[in-house]
Amino acid sequence: MAKLFAQIRIIAGALALAFVVATAMPVAAQQPSSVNPTAAAVKEQQLLQQLNKIEGRGTIPDVKSYVLEHPAGRAWREYHSVTLKWIGGIAIFGILALLTLYYLWHGTMRIEEGRSGRTMLRFNAFERFVHWLTAVSFVILAITGLNISFGRSLILPWLGPSAFSEWSEWAKFSHNYLSFAFMIGLVLMFLMWVARNLPSYTDFVWFKNGGGMFGGKEPPAEKFNGGEKLIFWISTFGGGGVIVTGFVLLFPFYGTTVANMELAEIVHSVVAVLYVSAMFVHIYMGTIGVEGAFEAMADGHVDVNWAKERHSIWYEEETQGGAAAPGQAMRPAE
């Protein structure tokens, strides 16, 4: 009997021990292992340093709104308000100053022999159409584009807020729609004239002699001289640059992020102001800079002496074939 009680006590004791251990184990298992949510929370400065922006998830369809913070917007603001004004100001006013000084010093480049009274065809109707399509669109695009960047400083004080906003709104729409006319013109211009604008040794010599602009006779030149070829390629690449970035700006957030849009705006504005500065030189040359030049684009015909002096190689090409048919290449001035 005592042995039985002893056995029961042992079994009861073992069961009790097992019970205590069994209930204690799960309690130990419920202790958190190594996760501390508060310590695992992100900090603002840490995220900004890692990624330069903070992005999470939201519940509305506008995905752009999931970016909580992107301080790069401040860098872009610095570029747009300060840097661009310097670049644009120096480029545009600098070029205008240089052109003015050059004109005061040298004056118009005259036809040395004087006009002969006989003219020849330089640009046909299609060439003139493409040039003017591009040129007129360019001028309006340049004015309206510069208005966005510089209008606030230069024009707003004169017009006052309401009138300036009206003008700027019209300017914005013109800029957006005329860009297509400019694009078509530029593409046609490239296809039409690229063959005539490939650089050659003649151009190297032309540049070496300063194009005859700084004393001396104008060196021989093809249909387009070295300077004109330079303008062609500046137009192609400058125009191409503003067109590509312009498309990105015209269709905002179609696959681009805010950072992409900021970059597109930076490239578009820098290329545009440099392109405008270069075009001032072209416009100067084509109007008051060179006697007998404007009529080439106005009605397509140029004086024969002008052609002999300015584009001697082209003149030879035209009149060699013209020796067989003189009536076609040359005709008396009307």
Place this chain on the structure above:
Amino acid sequence: MARMKFLCDADRCIECNACVTACKNENEVPWGINRRRVVTLNDGKPGERSISMACMHCTDAPCAAVCPVNCFYTTADAVVLHSKDLCIGCGYCFYACPFGAPQYPKVTNFGSRGKMDKCTFCAGGPEEDNSKEEYEKYGSNRLAEGKLPLCAEMCSTKSLLAGDGDVIAQIYKERVEKRGYGSGAWGWQTAYRESIAT
């Protein structure tokens, strides 16, 4: 003079979007425009934090600096507002804003955007205070009635605070001291060039 600011306590925000709903209702904000939104970081993971974000009314506001028609102005309470009459919808303010506050009603048609709309700190716009025109264009003007923005008033956990910068900074500091943790005043360094020492 009070210097108005927003502070969202990320450790208290439960992403209920009451602030978003209150703003949309009070200001009759059109479809597709979200003046205020809640962004959740590390969604579903330990340390998930949500922050309610609208316009922070920055010191030296970048939006005002880049606007081509200078349509922004800052009130005496340092609230950054703008004129929809002058706005030409160019989109530059959105590029410059570190918080993505400006919103545009039109999304198509060569990005012509329409007139920019954003959080006004419930302070209306340049029209006459509490007039019908002001309400139609900019939403309610609670500040002129001596009230604070509705988003902060409706916040279910009082995580979103709005009001004088010194006052709400003090409230936040006391909270952090009492509970022992705080992830900081999100956006303050970028918007106001200051942070709250906790």
